[in-house]
Structures are given as C-alpha cells and as structure tokens.
Amino acid sequence: MTDQTEAHQEVDQEVHQIDAVGLVCPLPILRLKKRIQNLPSGTQVEFLADDPSGRRDLQLLCELTGHRIEWIREEDAGVLRYRIRLS
Secondary structure: OOHHHHHHHHHOOEEEEOOOOOOOOOOHHHHHHHHHHHOOOOOOOEEEEEOOHHHHHHHHHHHHHHEEEEEEEHHHHHEEEEEEEEE
C-alpha cells in the first residue's frame, strides 16, 4: 500500500473524540473506558485531557489493553490531545 493510499484511508476513517478536560483522576480514564467499550478494533480516538496524571494513567491503560497511543500534542492551557488506536 502506498503512503498516499494510507493517508487517504486515515482521512476517510471517522475519529471519535472524547473530551475529559476539567475532569480529575480517575474520571478522565473512566470516561475514556466507558466511551470506547463498544468500539471496534482499529478505531481511532482523540482523547483530550488536562489532568496532570492523565498521561501516566493513559499509558497504563494502553499497556493493559493493547491500545496504542499514536501521538500526543499539547494544546492551549495545558490540554493534551492524544490519538489512540484501539486494539
């Protein structure tokens, strides 16, 4: 598959967004777990959080479940945007 084909498929695939900004531990991860529980493998999710322990909690969740963090971007006001691919 070519890079252009892969990029085109990624653009066509729906990305689910889960906003946990303003929530504190353990609520961001609980919200994420609840919203992804019925989504199929391979689904892409953007998860927004500003909880200081959120990165560590998300990494632990991904280690336990096999989900993969594809990238992390810092937004304004300390918000982190994570792109996750579900296993």
